Amino acid sequence: MAGQLPNWENIVEKLNSYVDDVRKEFEQMLGEIVEVPTISMDPSYKGEIEKGADLAVEFLKKFGFEAKKCQTPGNPVVLGSYITDPKNPTVAIYNHLDVQPAGGPEWVREPFKFTIEDGKYYGRGTTDDKGPALTALFAARFAVENGIPINIKFIWEFEEENGSPNFEYFIKNYKSDLKVNSVLVSDTLWISPQKPSIPYGLRGLQGARLVLETGTKDVHSGTTGGAARNPIGELCQLISQLYDAKTGKVKIPGFYKDVKKLTDAELKNFLASGFDVKRWIQVYGFKSIRTKNKAEILRRIWAEPTFEVHGIVGGYTGPGIKTIVPPRAEAKISMRLVPDQKPDKVFKLLKDYVKKLNPDVQVIKENSLEPYYGEFTGPYAEAAVKALEFGFGLKPAFIREGGSIGAVVTMKKHLKVPIVFIGLSLPEHGYHEPNENFDWRQASGGMKTFVKYFYDISQIK
Incomplete structure (x- = not known):
């Protein structure tokens, strides 16, 4: 029954x-x-x-x-x-x-x-x-x-x-x-x-690929270097304009506008959770991290958005050095989002800012999660x-x-x-x-x- x-x-x-x-x-x-x-x-x-x-x-x-x-x-x-x-x-x-x-x-x-x-x-x-x-x-x-x-x-x-x-x-x-x-x-x-x-x-997610093509083939860095554009270098510069790699702070205008504020009660729960900074560092094998302040770490990993670079592809990656200027480079990035950010809105902010900084870079949308x-x-x-x-x-x-x-x-x-x-x-x-x-x-x-x-x-x- x-x-x-x-x-x-x-x-x-x-x-x-x-x-x-x-x-x-x-x-x-x-x-x-x-x-x-x-x-x-x-x-x-x-x-x-x-x-x-x-x-x-x-x-x-x-x-x-x-x-x-x-x-x-x-x-x-x-x-x-x-x-x-x-x-x-x-x-x-x-x-x-x-x-x-x-x-x-x-x-x-x-x-x-x-x-x-x-x-x-x-x-x-x-x-x-x-x-x-x-x-x-x-x-x-x-x-x-x-x-x-x-x-x-x-x-x-x-x-x-x-x-x-x-x-x-x-x-x-x-x-x-x-x-x-x-x-x-x-x-x-x-x-x-x-x-x-x-x-x-x-957290949600918005992934993207940043692609820059400045040529059609590898060229000699001695005969062309200085005049030729280097797409890897330009992407590295662009990434540094999108976020501060040392602090994690995202520089895209409007990026933080819709972030839901962490309440005092939530932070209190976070701090009472038993989270151990030393153990966390050990488990994930870090040699160094951006901060060791417990409250700040918990804010960053649970309640704040991020910008991450997952990989940069381009040029020569074999042993030693091959002295070329590559024709193409690609950066694979994503942004972890928090309530009340919207993936589509954040992607538009990214795309518009990249266009302003380097209009030759293609911004290709990848997976989105709210x-x-x-x-x-x-x-x-x-x-x-x-x-x-x-x-x-x-x-x-x-x-x-x-x-x-x-x-x-x-x-x-x-x-x-x-x-x-x-x-x-x-x-x-x-x-x-x-x-x-x-x-x-x-x-x-x-x-x-x-x-x-x-x-x-x-x-x-």
Whole structure:
């Protein structure tokens, strides 16, 4: 019958046994999905994306869910559903199963060969976001099999790492399948192994390429140097006019105009989050940073926009020096945005300013993601706090997060329901880094956390 809640003490006893019993099954399934290289930004991996989506459907069906592969103009989205009773509330759980590219000398293990060492799971996608996705699936199976009165849907995207260009198409075309009361997202980082976080804000993103062509071929720097324009040098000069690389301050006129002011209460929460500057420096391997002031770091990484240069391409890059003036150069840049900045407006500001500074530079628009700002109070936020305290015995902090998840903004726009973040990844897990990993401690605690969350939100009216 809808709404009947089983005794929590009985649930806990069964849950502890369940988590112990499913470890091997969890590891086997995680290994299967990790060894499918679902790299979304490289079109040559389209076959692997389809293979990964088929495997995801198989996993859901194996756990008793209805499941289908929803086609879009790009990569598919896998949708799973388990209806315990139409009268029960419904939660949608969002994860992504596509991954970043991987490889190179810094990887000490094959990135797409699943490896278990001392309770750690190595491989691209283990923490971002295949491990958390499967953790939620194992928790969902337990919940529905043990009478928790909640309906559960899974939304597994395969284009998140590529900016979610077709997620809105999916939402619009499958809206009849997405009648839910709330959304749970598990694709975020803790502050440290001893401090979970519940983000309520995400930065957006506007990417661009700056391209300058001043010739048709490499030319001799002795016979042409001094008169020939050097596109690499000019792009470096342009970049220095767009932002101050030493301070991070963006110089584009109007760039900061729409930035939502950080409140005193938010900053107080940030400072009480348990963030440790020395540990943060160590985890990310920095030799030096722009400031060591804790409040200033937290403002910069969670609540302020940025301008970053990801790469400059052009000229000779082999051993030694080749004395040429190159004909072309390209800079790959992006700007992380915060509420209430709009990607289109920021891109226009960039393009107009570049045209003023160097009209020969092409400004080519890349991926756009809007920033997200949600609530950190109310019954769903309270349920998330209680869930993490139960699953890990740790009190979480409410923070904003520096990364971007395009699908979240789309779900907020179209589904119009509360969205809560319960991430399981740690800074040590290596999001987007070589030697990415996940671990059983986070998976087992995560299963308990999600079950507690489902139990509590099943009673929210």
